[in-house]
Amino acid sequence: MPDGSLPPNRPLPEPAARPLRDADALAAAGLVPPGSLPTLRAVAARYAVSVTPAMAALIDPSDPKDPIAAQYLPHPAELEASPLELEDPIADHPHTPVTGVVHRYPDRALLKPLLACPVYCRFCFRREQVGPSGGVLSEAELEAALDWFAAHPQVKEAILTGGDPLMLSPRRLGHIIRRLSAMPHIGIIRLHTRVPVADPARVNDALAEALDTETALFLCLHANHAREFTPEARAALRRLSRAGVALLGQTVLLRGVNDTAESLEALLRAMLECRVKPYYLHQLDRAPGTARFEVPIAEGRALLASLRGRVTGLAWPTYALDLPGGQGKAPIGPDFAERAEGGWQVRGPLGGGHFQADGATSEGSPTAG
Ligand code: SF4
Numbered sequence: 001m002p003d004g005s006l007p008p009n010r011p012l013p014e015p016a017a018r019p020l021r022d023a024d025a026l027a028a029a030g031l032v033p034p035g036s037l038p039t040l041r042a043v044a045a046r047y048a049v050s051v052t053p054a055m056a057a058l059i060d061p062s063d064p065k066d067p068i069a070a071q072y073l074p075h076p077a078e079l080e081a082s083p084l085e086l087e088d089p090i091a092d093h094p095h096t097p098v099t100g101v102v103h104r105y106p107d108r109a110l111l112k113p114l115l116a117c118p119v120y121c122r123f124c125f126r127r128e129q130v131g132p133s134g135g136v137l138s139e140a141e142l143e144a145a146l147d148w149f150a151a152h153p154q155v156k157e158a159i160l161t162g163g164d165p166l167m168l169s170p171r172r173l174g175h176i177i178r179r180l181s182a183m184p185h186i187g188i189i190r191l192h193t194r195v196p197v198a199d200p201a202r203v204n205d206a207l208a209e210a211l212d213t214e215t216a217l218f219l220c221l222h223a224n225h226a227r228e229f230t231p232e233a234r235a236a237l238r239r240l241s242r243a244g245v246a247l248l249g250q251t252v253l254l255r256g257v258n259d260t261a262e263s264l265e266a267l268l269r270a271m272l273e274c275r276v277k278p279y280y281l282h283q284l285d286r287a288p289g290t291a292r293f294e295v296p297i298a299e300g301r302a303l304l305a306s307l308r309g310r311v312t313g314l315a316w317p318t319y320a321l322d323l324p325g326g327q328g329k330a331p332i333g334p335d336f337a338e339r340a341e342g343g344w345q346v347r348g349p350l351g352g353g354h355f356q357a358d359g360a361t362s363e364g365s366p367t368a369g
Contacts, residue, residue, distance in 0.1 A: 019118070020051045021132065023074060030061050032073060043074040047289070048120040048131035052199045055119055058227055067225045067257040070293075072119050078289035089125045089285040091326030100137045100145040104326050108157035108188075111145055113137050113176060115163040118199040123252060123293045125285035125322075130163055146179045149186065157188040166195035166202060174210035181215040190218045192250070196236040197221065197228040203236035208243035220248040221276050224257050226266035229274060237274040248279040251317065253300050254293045261306045268307070268315035278317035283332060285322055297321070297332055305334040309349030 023040035026032045031051070032040055043049075051059075051072045058068045095104045102110035115126070115135025124130060137145060149158055158180045165173060180186050191211075195202050196219075211217055219240060223229070241247055249271040251258065258264050268278050281304065284294045295303075304319050320329045336347045343357040 017053065019053070020056060021049055023049070026051065026073060029056060031056065031059055031069065036076070039076045039079075040074050043076065043078045047074070047078060047122075047127050048117075049074055050118065050120050050132065052118050054200060054230065054232060055198055055228075058230070065256060067263070068227060070256045071121055071123070071224060071254070073122070075122060075292070077292050078122060080291075081288040082286075082291050085286045085288045085290065086324060087128045087288060089287050089324055090322045091324065092126070092129075095326050098144050098148045099141045101148050103152075103155070104328060106154055108159060109149065109152070109155050110159045110161050111149070111176070111180075112162050113142060113145075113160065113165055113168060113172075116167050117162065117164045118167060118195055118202070121194075123254060123284060123287070123290045125287045126163075127287050127290075135163060142176070146176070149180060150183050153185040156185060157190060158186050159190045159192065161192040164193050164195055165191050166193045166207065170204075170206035170210040173207070177210060177213050177215075177217070181213045186215060188216050188218065189213065190220055192220045192222065194222045196240065197223050197230075197233040200230070200232040200236035203239055205239075208239055208245075211240070211245050212243060216246070217244075218246045218248055220250050220279060221271075222250050222252075223267065223271065223276075224251050224254055225263065226270040229270040234274050237276060241275045247274070247276040249276040249317070250280040250282065251278070252282045252284060252293075253295050253303075253319075254284065255295050256293070259295050259299070259303065261303060264303060265307055265311050265315075268311060268317070272312070272315055278315055280329075281317040281319045283319070283321040286324075301332070301334040305336075308334075308336070 020026050020029055020031070023032065023037055023044045026040070026049070027034050027037055055068060055072055060066045092102045095102050097103055100112050102112065112135070114137065115130045116132050117130055120130060129135065149155060160176065177189060180189050211219070221237070237247060251267060253259065258267055271278050283297060283300060284290060286294070300319055308316070318331050319333060321332050322329050336349070337344045340355065343355055346354045346356055348354065
């Protein structure tokens with residue numbers, strides 16, 4: 001549904017009791033046709049599958065274009081890699097000084113304590129790495145990773161990602177948060193997670209307690225469709241905000257999921273209703289077998305521009321592309337100002353425009369810029 005609401009009278013599948021982790025379980029739950037099993041078994045053998053009960057309950061199996069299904073159900077096209085796709089699109093590996101750490105920017109670094117997730121997104125840029133069995137740092141590896149942070153005072157921000165750091169036990173997560181908080185140079189801790197929408201029951205008091213720290217802590221929620229904000233997800237986010245956690249939102253622009261003005265607006269509004277400030281709208285990273293999700297940059301820019309003025313500025317995310325090779329994220333528009341002779345031509349979000357002549361001192365040269 002483009003506006004994020006449920007269609008009237010649609011038959012809901014029986015809620016799953018536990019995550020559905022292979023093609024046969026998805027077929028038994030009525031989420032994929034039994035005839036597709038041979039191909040989907042091959043896809044699941046290549047890339048991890050997990051659909052939580054919360055997400056399975058949102059899928060309308062009678063809708064071949066269901067935006068929740070598109071994100072989580074394996075698809076035959078995943079076995080078709082294109083020459084433009086890269087196994088490690090943003091080059092984590094060359095920027096890994098010790099196991100579990102990725103250091104790309106001078107002032108911040110990633111800590112990946114595990115590579116498991118509550119769900120496995122079919123467009124994930126780390127799809128070659130994530131999975132239920134892989135990537136949990138041993139005690140020694142985790143301590144070595146934390147020691148790396150302690151030894152690098154230029155790193156001011158620790159970003160916990162993975163996998164999904166909220167898949168850790170509250171005890172282990174609390175230990176990591178306490179160790180990082182005790183480092184005087186770490187001023188910000190950020191966690192990237194899908195858990196509050198994909199598995200909201202994990203957001204319990206013990207987890208909220210583990211996140212309680214004097215250090216500024218931001219939780220960056222990955223959500224791509226308004227329907228993911230179920231009553232349970234909203235309650236989980238309320239629990240986090242009550243615990244003093246600042247909430248940010250990140251979204252991947254995805255064909256068939258959030259590639260219309262209506263669906264994107266509904267998503268951004270749902271975030272704000274839950275006190276989640278939209279932060280990034282990511283251009284798809286070209287990981288193997290994900291081409292069907294790509295929205296051209298020109299279309300993404302036009303989509304976002306169409307929301308300017310119509311949707312509160314609070315909802316405005318930065319549309320960004322993570323450059324291949326680990327060169328960092330670059331904002332990719334849309335632009336509302338163009339340099340013109342003697343000033344700037346600025347497009348108005350409500351229709352008109354304005355020529356802003358250079359001030360006496362503001363631009364230096366009339367043709368600068
Ligand atoms: S939750 Fe994040 S890391 Fe895990 S599969 Fe989805 S996009 Fe990838």
